[in-house]
Amino acid sequence: MAKIVGGIGCSHVPPVGIASDKGQTTDGYWSPLFEAIPPARKWILDQKPDVMIVVFNDHATSLSFKMVPTFAIGVAPYYENADEGYGPRPIPHYEGDDQLAWHIAESCILDGFDLTIVNELDLDHGFSVPMTVMFGEVEKWPVKVIPICVNVIQYPPPTAERCFHLGQAIRRAVEEYDEDLRVMIAGTGGMSHQLQGERAGVINTEFDIKYLDNLSGNNIENMKKPHLEYIRESGTEGIELVMWQVMRGALDERVKETFRKYHVASSNTAFGVICLENDN
Amino acid sequence: MTKEEKQELRKAFEDIPGTRVFTPERSRMGYHLNIFCMTLNKEEGRQAFRENERAYLDRFPMTEEQKQAVLNREWLKLLDLGGNIYYVWKIAACDRKTMQYIGGKMSGITEEEFKEMMLSGGRSIIGNRSKTSDY
Numbered sequence: 083m084a085k086i087v088g089g090i091g092c093s094h095v096p097p098v099g100i101a102s103d104k105g106q107t108t109d110g111y112w113s114p115l116f117e118a119i120p121p122a123r124k125w126i127l128d129q130k131p132d133v134m135i136v137v138f139n140d141h142a143t144s145l146s147f148k149m150v151p152t153f154a155i156g157v158a159p160y161y162e163n164a165d166e167g168y169g170p171r172p173i174p175h176y177e178g179d180d181q182l183a184w185h186i187a188e189s190c191i192l193d194g195f196d197l198t199i200v201n202e203l204d205l206d207h208g209f210s211v212p213m214t215v216m217f218g219e220v221e222k223w224p225v226k227v228i229p230i231c232v233n234v235i236q237y238p239p240p241t242a243e244r245c246f247h248l249g250q251a252i253r254r255a256v257e258e259y260d261e262d263l264r265v266m267i268a269g270t271g272g273m274s275h276q277l278q279g280e281r282a283g284v285i286n287t288e289f290d291i292k293y294l295d296n297l298s299g300n301n302i303e304n305m306k307k308p309h310l311e312y313i314r315e316s317g318t319e320g321i322e323l324v325m326w327q328v329m330r331g332a333l334d335e336r337v338k339e340t341f342r343k344y345h346v347a348s349s350n351t352a353f354g355v356i357c358l359e360n361d362n
Numbered sequence: 363m364t365k366e367e368k369q370e371l372r373k374a375f376e377d378i379p380g381t382r383v384f385t386p387e388r389s390r391m392g393y394h395l396n397i398f399c400m401t402l403n404k405e406e407g408r409q410a411f412r413e414n415e416r417a418y419l420d421r422f423p424m425t426e427e428q429k430q431a432v433l434n435r436e437w438l439k440l441l442d443l444g445g446n447i448y449y450v451w452k453i454a455a456c457d458r459k460t461m462q463y464i465g466g467k468m469s470g471i472t473e474e475e476f477k478e479m480m481l482s483g484g485r486s487i488i489g490n491r492s493k494t495s496d497y
Contacts, residue, residue: 141448142396142399142400142403142446142448142449142452143403146396146397146400146449147389147393147396147397147446148397165403166403167402167403167408167452167455167456168455235384235446235448236384236389236446237375237383237384237385237386274484274487276381277447277448277451277461277465278381278382278441278447278468279380279381279382279438279441279468279469280379280380280438280468280469280470281378281379281380281381281469281485281490282380282464282465282468282469282476282485283465283469283476283479283480283484283485284484284485284486284487284490285480285483285484285485285486285487286487287483288487289487308371309371310371310374310375313375313378313381313383314374314378314491314492315487315491318381318382318383318384318447319447346480346483346484347480347481347483347484349461349462349480350461350462350465350480350484352484
């Protein structure tokens with residue numbers, strides 16, 4: 083039987099991918115972040131994952147206001163890196179676990195989560211930056227992937243609580259799957275940041291640290307937090323943190339934190355990475 | 363959520379200073395502006411726009427005010443006219459500018475000052491939560 087063996091929360095700031103691609107990870111600006119990452123990568127590989135479910139949002143790359151699915155699942159066997167205006171990132175393409183993805187789609191929809199089914203989706207930095215953070219520079223990704231795409235750009239995005247419940251539904255689907263697979267799930271985006279308006283550049287470290295603490299402690303506080311609080315406290319783009327709740331919902335009630343790095347700032351954003359192990 | 367709660371929530375968004383939550387109203391107002399921006403994802407769109415900005419903009423059913431704001435690179439005005447930051451940013455990217463450049467432009471400081479601010483911990487949340495109180 084398949085099972086979820088752990089979860090990762092990870093910001094997805096575009097310049098982190100660019101720094102990795104251009105070999106700038108030891109530069110003064112980037113080294114505090116990149117030097118801290120190896121133990122997280124080791125922990126992830128030690129879990130021997132076969133599949134990584136990545137919960138992310140597309141940033142007006144492959145999707146646009148022409149069509150805004152609230153929750154979508156990629157069911158393809160293959161994904162390319164998107165061209166976001168400066169050419170696709172020079173990193174490997176992704177192999178999808180299409181069979182498991184279809185199983186999750188079927189199970190979640192019958193469970194009441196009406197996921198949009200997507201067969202073609204070029205993946206932007208929302209997906210690729212966490213992959214780089216988790217696995218580094220590789221010739222081939224050591225896992226198959228399943229993208230779960232969440233609308234966090236057009237108000238209203240799904241609530242944190244709904245995201246958490248989607249995570250629970252994904253977990254039930256994974257545990258019904260007959261193949262012996264070790265599955266991990268990453269919630270991406272955040273932490274506090276705002277790109278727009280006169281308030282651009284707002285960072286709320288206290289909020290972010292509390293959010294990280296709550297993931298292995300009182301996560302109900304994160305889950306019950308309304309949109310207003312996410313946006314006011316962590317910025318209009320800090321709302322991306324609802325996607326971490328999908329990851330959290332797929333884990334045990336009790337989890338152990340095995341890694342954390344919080345860094346201000348990467349570009350306009352507070353960068354957070356956390357690893358969570360099931361503890362039941 | 364009750365009807366009243368939904369209305370209260372919308373009002374509360376407007377109380378956050380320097381912030382435009384991308385509501386249905388903004389989305390309706392800015393649809394064609396945002397779709398124009400989306401075409402800058404492709405090299406042929408960027409080239410055509412660079413060659414003759416006005417002529418390229420005229421291909422889209424945008425308002426004259428929106429077109430002028432694009433031509434003048436009035437970033438805050440673009441947001442006020444329904445532009446979404448991820449879309450409007452594509453104009454800046456086409457100009458080979460960074461997100462920190464428009465972050466500075468929108469908040470009235472230079473790109474260098476914006477970068478400095480981020481390096482020293484970002485813009486403080488204190489005093490930036492509400493238009494009506496300074497907590």
